[in-house]
Structures are given as structure tokens and as C-alpha cells.
Amino acid sequence: MIVDTLKSVMRFRRPELNAAHRRLQKAASIEDLRAIAQRRLPRGVFDYIDGGAEDEVALDRNTRAFRELEFVPRVLRDMGSIDTSSQILGREVPFPLILAPTGFTRIACPDGELAVARAAQRVGLPYSLSTMGTRSAAEVAAVSGGWKWFQVYVWRDRGLLQDMIARAAESDFDVLCITVDVAMLGRRERDVRRGFTLPPTMGFDIIWEGLRRPGWSLRFAFSDPISFASVAASADTQGSTAVDLAEFMNAQFDPSLSWEDIDWLRSLWSGPVIIKGVQSVADAVIARDQGLDGIVLSNHGGRQLDSAPAIADLVAPVADKVGGDLEIVCDGGIRRGGDIVKALALGATSCMIGRPYLYGLAAAGEPGVDWVIEHLHAGMRRDMALCGAASVAELTGELVARRSS
Numbered sequence: 054m055i056v057d058t059l060k061s062v063m064r065f066r067r068p069e070l071n072a073a074h075r076r077l078q079k080a081a082s083i084e085d086l087r088a089i090a091q092r093r094l095p096r097g098v099f100d101y102i103d104g105g106a107e108d109e110v111a112l113d114r115n116t117r118a119f120r121e122l123e124f125v126p127r128v129l130r131d132m133g134s135i136d137t138s139s140q141i142l143g144r145e146v147p148f149p150l151i152l153a154p155t156g157f158t159r160i161a162c163p164d165g166e167l168a169v170a171r172a173a174q175r176v177g178l179p180y181s182l183s184t185m186g187t188r189s190a191a192e193v194a195a196v197s198g199g200w201k202w203f204q205v206y207v208w209r210d211r212g213l214l215q216d217m218i219a220r221a222a223e224s225d226f227d228v229l230c231i232t233v234d235v236a237m238l239g240r241r242e243r244d245v246r247r248g249f250t251l252p253p254t255m256g257f258d259i260i261w262e263g264l265r266r267p268g269w270s271l272r273f274a275f276s277d278p279i280s281f282a283s284v285a286a287s288a289d290t291q292g293s294t295a296v297d298l299a300e301f302m303n304a305q306f307d308p309s310l311s312w313e314d315i316d317w318l319r320s321l322w323s324g325p326v327i328i329k330g331v332q333s334v335a336d337a338v339i340a341r342d343q344g345l346d347g348i349v350l351s352n353h354g355g356r357q358l359d360s361a362p363a364i365a366d367l368v369a370p371v372a373d374k375v376g377g378d379l380e381i382v383c384d385g386g387i388r389r390g391g392d393i394v395k396a397l398a399l400g401a402t403s404c405m406i407g408r409p410y411l412y413g414l415a416a417a418g419e420p421g422v423d424w425v426i427e428h429l430h431a432g433m434r435r436d437m438a439l440c441g442a443a444s445v446a447e448l449t450g451e452l453v454a455r456r457s458s
């Protein structure tokens with residue numbers, strides 16, 4: 054009798070032999086992946102990824118602003134089939150998500166940019182390679198025939214910039230994404246405290262941290278040396294000398310960047326051009342009037358201007374003015390599929406994520422990136438069903454409200 058009862062209730066999971074998959078099996082949310090990343094990465098590396106500028110007000114508000122929005126769900130609307138598909142810049146995607154450009158991706162895991170580009174291609178989403186990436190455009194193109202965007206910072210050396218852009222075009226990158234929120238590098242105080250450089254240099258603290266995180270250290274030691282690959286491919290430098298990031302970027306990036314430069318960059322590119330880092334309605338209007346194909350509403354994940362507007366708060370006022378005229382990408386603080394639903398309901402046409410896939414990469418390599426994409430897609434589908442919206446076209450402003458308390 055006891056045996057029968059036990060037999061009816063006992064279920065054993067088949068043991069998972071792959072350690073990365075085992076870690077993913079135990080994760081239920083992106084916050085869980087962040088916790089795993091924190092356990093696996095040396096503290097300085099985790100803080101480089103996770104941190105923001107100064108008091109991290111913008112970083113915190115980006116996620117909080119999504120939480121402060123609540124749904125106004127509708128019921129009894131036949132949710133038998135949910136269609137999350139949409140278009141980004143006129144191209145079909147299974148759901149409107151872009152993998153954001155992140156500098157030095159290989160610091161999270163040696164597979165870095167190549168893993169993220171492959172994961173994006175597998176599901177038909179765009180991947181953006183950063184100018185500060187650790188793989189060149191050609192290396193990414195060699196592993197991904199998917200949709201590829203190239204992100205540029207505007208360098209003082211315009212010849213170098215032109216050369217990087219030409220290489221991206223040769224490698225079939227077809228969207229140029231110009232990041233415009235880096236007149237100077239934001240003060241990331243976690244990096245200041247740790248004296249963090251890229252690549253990390255070997256001081257006592259790093260050796261100690263490396264011993265505490267042997268998995269990361271061994272992979273780092275036995276993988277190809279990391280460098281700023283796009284810069285190295287176009288300049289005389291190897292791009293592999295350890296640099297203080299703030300010093301390096303402030304020396305290389307052109308703070309005199311203006312709207313005229315955007316015109317010049319557009320003249321170099323035959324595909325769509327978008328600017329990333331728009332943080333006001335006024336600039337969204339200028340971008341539209343200049344004929345840009347899209348804007349990324351972004352405060353660089355809270356890594357630049359600390360008291361910047363929370364991106365979720367910016368979407369509706371921008372969409373009211375320029376909605377329908379150009380692509381409006383919502384970037385910063387997205388941690389749930391429901392956040393994508395909220396952004397689209399407010400008037401964004403697509404969303405971008407940075408840290409979530411870096412946590413996935415650090416927690417479990419390429420399968421971790423797959424996990425994040427699937428988690429957001431499933432969450433989007435579920436919240437659409439629970440809100441009574443069967444398609445992206447049905448995500449409208451009446452579906453969300455700001456919490457009054």
C-alpha cells in the first residue's frame with residue numbers, strides 16, 4: 054500500500070550530464086541567470102557587465118519603470134492562437150527583439166559575440182555587433198548568415214571609422230546603428246573602485262578572484278587573446294593592450310559629433326541607418342525630420358548619464374509625436390516578456406536587450422543566450438494571452454496604465 058502510494062507520487066528527473074544545461078534547468082528568470090553569472094564571474098568582470106553610472110539611478114529606474122506599469126487586461130477574447138510575429142525595419146521577425154551591441158562580450162564567456170550572433174540567427178532575430186566588440190564583422194559573418202547590424206561610435210579618426218564601416222558592409226551587415234549618447238564616457242564607479250581595465254590585467258586582486266572562479270579563469274586563459282577586433286582590423290594597433298576604458302574612449306571618441314556627422318555617415322551606408330541613445334521627444338522629432346530609418350530610445354542601460362529618463366517612460370510621448378514615421382526601439386530594463394508587451398502597447402515598434410543575454414552567456418554560454426531569447430518570447434506570448442491580445446497589432450495604449458500608488 055505504502056509502496057503504491059509512493060510510486061504514484063515519486064518522479065525523478067533524468068540526471069542532466071551537461072553542467073551548463075543543469076544550471077539552466079534550475080533557473081526560472083533572468084534574475085536567476087544574473088545570480089548564476091555573479092557566482093561564476095570574477096567580481097570586476099561581473100560589475101563591468103552589471104553596473105551603471107554613478108549612483109545607478111538610471112540603471113535602477115529602467116527596470117522599475119516597467120514594473121510601475123500595470124496591464125488593463127481584457128478577457129473572453131478567444132486566445133486560442135497567439136501571434137507574436139512582427140516587423141523590424143520592414144523585415145519579418147518571430148517577435149520584435151534585437152540583441153544589443155555590447156563591447157567586450159567575450160569577457161562574459163569566450164564564445165562571446167559569435168555565440169550571440171548564432172543564437173539570434175537560429176530564431177531569426179537581428180544581432181548588433183559593437184565597434185568595441187571582441188570579434189570583427191568578418192568573424193561574425195563567418196558564423197552567421199542571419200540579420201546583422203553594425204554599431205559605431207564616432208571616432209576622431211574618420212579614416213578608421215570609414216574603414217570599419219566599409220568592412221561591415223563587405224561582411225553583409227545591413228543596418229548601421231550609430232550610438233550618440235557617448236559625448237564622454239559615463240562614470241562607472243564600480244569600475245573606478247576596482248581599477249578595472251579591458252582586458253583585465255593581472256594584479257593580486259585579479260589573481261585572487263581568478264582562484265575563486267577557476268572555471269572562468271581557465272576558459273579565459275585557454276581561449277584566443279581578446280582585443281577590440283574591429284579597431285584592430287582597421288588600425289595599426291593590435292587593440293589588445295590593456296586600457297582604462299574611460300581614458301581610452303574619451304581619447305578616441307569625438308565629442309564634437311553633431312547632426313551633420315549623421316548626414317555624412319548616412320552617405321557612407323546604403324542600408325537603413327538608425328541612431329541609438331535618443332532620450333527626448335525633441336531629438337526624436339529631429340531624427341524623423343532628417344529622414345533616419347529609426348531611433349533607439351536608450352540611456353545605454355544606465356551606463357552614461359545617471360539621471361537620464363527611464364526608457365519605458367519615454368516611449369509613449371515619443372510615439373505620440375513620431376509614431377508611424379520611423380522604427381522606435383525601446384532599449385533598457387527589459388527583463389520579462391511582459392516588458393516587451395508593455396513597450397509595444399505604449400508605441401514602440403521593437404525592443405532591445407543587453408545585460409539579459411550577457412547574464413545568459415556568463416551562466417551557460419551559448420545555450421544561456423538561447424534560454425534568454427526563449428524565456429522572453431514565451432513570456433511575451435503568455436502575457437499577450439493573459440491581456441487578451443492575440444496579435445502585436447492588438448497591443449495598444451488601452452492595455453497599460455501607470456500605477457497610481
Ligand SMILES: Cc1cc2nc3c(=O)[nH]c(=O)nc-3n(C[C@H](O)[C@H](O)[C@H](O)COP(=O)(O)O)c2cc1C
Nearest residue numbers: 102153154155156183232353354385386406407408
Ligand atoms: C557590458 C555592456 C557593454 C555595452 N557596450 C555597448 C557598446 O559597445 N555600444 C553600445 O551602443 N551600447 C553598449 N551597451 C549598451 C547596450 O547596447 C544596451 O543599450 C543596454 O545594455 C540596454 O540595457 P539592458 O542592459 O538593461 O538591456 C553596453 C551595455 C553593457 C551592459
